[in-house]
Amino acid sequence: MRKATLRFLTIPLLCFGGTLQSEQPKGALQNSTLPPFKPYATVNQLMASLVDPAADVIWEASGTIVTTNGTEERHPKNAKEWMQVRDNAILLAEVGNLLMISPRARDNGEWMKAATGLIESGEKLVVAAKAKDAGRMFALGGELYEKCLDCHEQYASWGSRQPGRKRVGL
Numbered sequence: 001m002r003k004a005t006l007r008f009l010t011i012p013l014l015c016f017g018g019t020l021q022s023e024q025p026k027g028a029l030q031n032s033t034l035p036p037f038k039p040y041a042t043v044n045q046l047m048a049s050l051v052d053p054a055a056d057v058i059w060e061a062s063g064t065i066v067t068t069n070g071t072e073e074r075h076p077k078n079a080k081e082w083m084q085v086r087d088n089a090i091l092l093a094e095v096g097n098l099l100m101i102s103p104r105a106r107d108n109g110e111w112m113k114a115a116t117g118l119i120e121s122g123e124k125l126v127v128a129a130k131a132k133d134a135g136r137m138f139a140l141g142g143e144l145y146e147k148c149l150d151c152h153e154q155y156a157s158w159g160s161r162q163p164g165r166k167r168v169g170l
């Protein structure tokens with residue numbers, strides 16, 4: 001009896017909900033309905049704790065090292081190591097989105113482009129890792145480095161475009 005009453009009440013509620021939903025704009029959320037983001041880390045913290053270690057995994061997993069004992073070609077050696085590269089590439093891509101969230105974003109133009117660059121690099125690296133393509137990963141590692149510089153040159157306090165400051169790599 002109690003169950004029957006509940007079911008009876010639920011049906012009109014669902015119908016009403018359906019009507020409301022169909023009146024909402026389709027696609028992306030509107031500004032007024034953005035989730036209540038609660039950014040925690042500063043840009044520097046994101047860089048030091050997430051971006052830099054993730055990029056290191058990718059850079060250290062590719063390339064050639066020349067030692068006195070000869071030349072060593074570096075590349076992930078098994079499925080687990082490729083997965084590690086893929087995971088860190090996904091992380092880099094998504095951090096691009098975190099950088100776009102206020103108050104981290106410095107402006108709505110070049111900053112967004114630089115953050116998008118990081119996302120795109122991450123996406124390409126995921127594809128290379130899935131294909132286990134070491135040559136491609138090496139090339140993309142270089143491209144990733146350019147994306148880091150691209151943003152730092154414009155926004156880091158130690159960037160080369162800051163008059164009177166010397167660039168210190170990344």
Ligand code: HEC
Binds near residue numbers: 055149151155170
């Ligand atoms: C969209 C912009 C942007 C991108 C892309 C970006 N960074 Fe940064 N990064 C910054 C800013 C801004 C700072 C803060 C510099 C300052 O102190 O003025 C920073 C700082 C850093 C720092 C110093 C952190 C500290 O604790 O002092 C490191 C390391 C770093 N980034 C690494 C990287 C690497 C590696 C990449 C690429 C894989 C990268 N960043 C890509 C904007 C960016």
